[in-house]
Amino acid sequence: MGQTHFDFTGSTTVITGGASGIGLTCAELIARCGGDVVVSASRRPDKTAKALDRIREASQGRSNKLAAFPCEVGSETSVASFFEQITQAGIRIDFLIHSAGVSPNTDFFDQTQAEWDTVLNTNTTGAFLVTKYAALAMKPNPLRGDFRGKILLVTSTNGINSQDPVSAHYDSSKAAANMLVRTAAEHLSSMQICVNALAPGWINTELNATLPPDVREKESAKIWMRRWAEPEEMARCAAHLLTMPYLMGQVIMADGGYR
Ligand SMILES: NC(=O)c1ccc[n+]([C@@H]2O[C@H](COP(=O)([O-])OP(=O)(O)OC[C@H]3O[C@@H](n4cnc5c(N)ncnc54)[C@H](OP(=O)(O)O)[C@@H]3O)[C@@H](O)[C@H]2O)c1
Numbered sequence: 229m230g231q232t233h234f235d236f237t238g239s240t241t242v243i244t245g246g247a248s249g250i251g252l253t254c255a256e257l258i259a260r261c262g263g264d265v266v267v268s269a270s271r272r273p274d275k276t277a278k279a280l281d282r283i284r285e286a287s288q289g290r291s292n293k294l295a296a297f298p299c300e301v302g303s304e305t306s307v308a309s310f311f312e313q314i315t316q317a318g319i320r321i322d323f324l325i326h327s328a329g330v331s332p333n334t335d336f337f338d339q340t341q342a343e344w345d346t347v348l349n350t351n352t353t354g355a356f357l358v359t360k361y362a363a364l365a366m367k368p369n370p371l372r373g374d375f376r377g378k379i380l381l382v383t384s385t386n387g388i389n390s391q392d393p394v395s396a397h398y399d400s401s402k403a404a405a406n407m408l409v410r411t412a413a414e415h416l417s418s419m420q421i422c423v424n425a426l427a428p429g430w431i432n433t434e435l436n437a438t439l440p441p442d443v444r445e446k447e448s449a450k451i452w453m454r455r456w457a458e459p460e461e462m463a464r465c466a467a468h469l470l471t472m473p474y475l476m477g478q479v480i481m482a483d484g485g486y487r
Contacts, residue, residue: 234467236263238371239322240293241470242314244268244301244358247279249433250382251327253459254466255279258323259287259294261467266314266321268299268328293319301328301354302346311361322372323470324362326355327382333438336393344397351401352408355381359412363421378422378470379412381405382462385427385483392443402427406479413477424475426466429483430456452485 236258243258245251246267255265265283269276276296283294295317299310314321330350332343359379366377386395387402406425413423430436430447439447448456465482469475 234258234261234471236261236323236467237290238262240264240266240319241323241325242266242321242362243325243327244299244354245326245328245382247276247296249327249435250428250431250459250462250466251325252279252282253463254325254327255283256286257460257463257467259283259291262290263323264291264293264319266293266295266297266319268301268310269296295319299328301326301358302349304357307354307357307361311365315365320369321362321366321377322369324358324366324377324379325382325466325470326358326362326379328354328358329382329384329435331395331398331435331438333394333398333436333440333443336396339397347397348401348404351398352404355383355405355408359408359416359423363412363416363419366419366421368420374420375422376420379416379424380466380469381409381423381425382466383409383425383427383479385429385481385486388427388479388481389486392447394440394443409479410477417476422476424469424477425479426462426469427479427481427483428457428462428465429481429486431459431462432456433459450486451483452487455484457482457484 247270300306383405384402386399387406
């Protein structure tokens with residue numbers, strides 16, 4: 229990625245799903261811009277180690293602290309423990325990017341209740357639990373002006389305008405997460421916490437590995453910019469949204485134009 233003008237010096241950003249794809253790229257960008265970063269560990273330890281190496285390399289010594297703690301976003305016990313470990317380590321949270329998510333892409337009639345439960349538990353319940361415990365962990369900070377923390381949920385344009393049956397569960401889970409942004413933003417505003425969402429369109433990451441070729445072709449033809457985005461482009465969008473003033477309760481679509 230080219231030059232960036234963001235300055236995250238002196239701040240800490242916690243990123244769920246920060247060991248791969250969009251979350252990892254956000255971590256690299258923020259570390260490159262001087263911020264401290266805590267990621268949720270991948271369920272694969274080798275992946276976590278490689279991610280931390282990449283973030284450290286991006287930082288070039290500009291971050292003071294990089295860490296990973298385990299977090300299963302669909303489990304209240306695990307999410308509570310994740311934020312407890314961060315607090316116990318003496319880390320003050322300024323920004324939270326919730327990027328963890330799953331998208332199995334399964335034919336409509338092959339989607340079982342078990343798969344629906346997994347997708348909604350990870351994408352919807354996870355968004356709620358991470359928002360709740362991040363907000364509880366964010367402390368007042370006079371250096372941060374009129375907010376104590378900013379939460380950015382990575383949702384999806386699929387929660388707004390997808391019509392593909394292979395993602396019925398995913399689209400429903402992201403529509404709920406988009407709605408959560410409004411409720412959480414209004415409620416948490418009394419604690420000086422901002423909540424917004426970045427809703428990406430089609431991004432080149434592992435998440436789309438299971439996308440059937442015919443769906444990929446059909447979806448690609450709908451993008452006005454005639455290409456998928458790279459994760460780095462989403463990281464830049466996320467950094468903009470976290471540093472924009474007076475943005476509250478918004479779901480911002482970054483989809484290159486889509487119909
Ligand atoms: N790629 C796209 O086209 C696209 C478009 C719109 C929205 N999004 C959203 O962007 C976010 C990031 O996706 P991505 O493209 O970066 O995909 P990715 O590379 O597959 O990353 C997903 C991350 O979520 C983590 N995760 C999954 N289930 C989890 C759970 N139950 N608990 C904790 N962590 C869990 C994964 O951890 P493990 O390593 O442990 O599996 C992984 O780090 C997702 O919310 C996705 O819905 C992506």
